[in-house]
Amino acid sequence: MKKVFLLICSISIFFGLLPITLVDAATVNPKTLLEKKFPRERVxxxxxxxxxxxxxxxxxxxxxxxxxxxxxxKGVIVxxxxxxxxxxxxTFHILNISSKETHVAVTLDYPPSNTQLFVFKYQYGTLKKKLSIIGDVSIKILKSGEIKQVWKSHLPEGGWDAAVAHYKWNSKKDKYVGSGELSP
Incomplete structure (x- = not known):
């Protein structure tokens, strides 16, 4: 009786752990994958x-x-x-441009007020840069996917005025089109 009980417990433990092992093998941790391929990199x-x-x-x-x-x-590191x-x-920002298109924006903040923005479009298994701007004052990403850049337009006599530029995605041109006061 004792041997049968031990056998049943052993079988239930074995089959109870098997699904956990399969789930862990199927789920790959991206940080671990990158750091395994590039040991000097730390995410x-x-x-x-x-x-x-x-x-x-x-x-x-x-x-x-x-x-x-x-x-x-597909697990390819690019x-x-x-x-x-x-x-x-x-900081990563995900821009839902349309039901079929999503962009990735990365902002880099340089205190006290500068922000750099890069926007990428996912194409053919990689990301292609579509916009790169700096906001001396600020950069805001609106819910519509429009990007508002506020930058310093320096005056000849000294000082500056705030200049505002807006960028909207144009899928036909495959690029962001700016309007307003675009920075040089």
């Missing part, structure tokens, strides 16, 4: 999101060395940009 900022509507997440990672990586849904230096951690 400081990460975000996982479905960029192309295939119900599989892509992973966005920025490392302490300033490198920006994408791990696409280096997007190097030398993202920032006193504070960069």
């Amino acid at each position: 400081t900022v990460s975000k996982s999101v479905d960029l192309n509507g295939d119900n599989k997440k892509e992973h966005l990672l920025i490392t302490d060395s300033g490198n920006f990586y994408l791990i696409n849904s 280096l997007i940009v190097t030398n993202y230096y920032n006193e504070e951690d960069p």
Whole structure:
């Protein structure tokens, strides 16, 4: 009786742990995957999101060395940009341009007021840069996906006035189109 009980317990423990092992093997931690392939890299900022509507997440990672990586849904690691230096951690913003299109924006804040913005479009398993601007005063991303840049228009006699530019995505031109006072 004791042997049968031990056998039943052993079988239930074995089969009880098996699904946990399979789930863990199927779920890959993007930080671990990147740090395994590039042992000197340490991920400081990460975000996982479905960029192309295939119900599989892509992973966005920025490392302490300033490198920006994408791990696409097939597990391919792609280096997007190097030398993202920032006193504070960069911030990812996901822009839902339309039901079929999502963009990734990265903001780098340089206190006291400067913000740099990069916007990327997911294409062919990688990210393509579509906009790069600096807001001397601020950059705001509106819910509509429009980007508002406020920058300093320096006056010849000294001082500055706030200048405002707006950027909207134009899918036919495959780029952000600016209006208002665009920075030089």
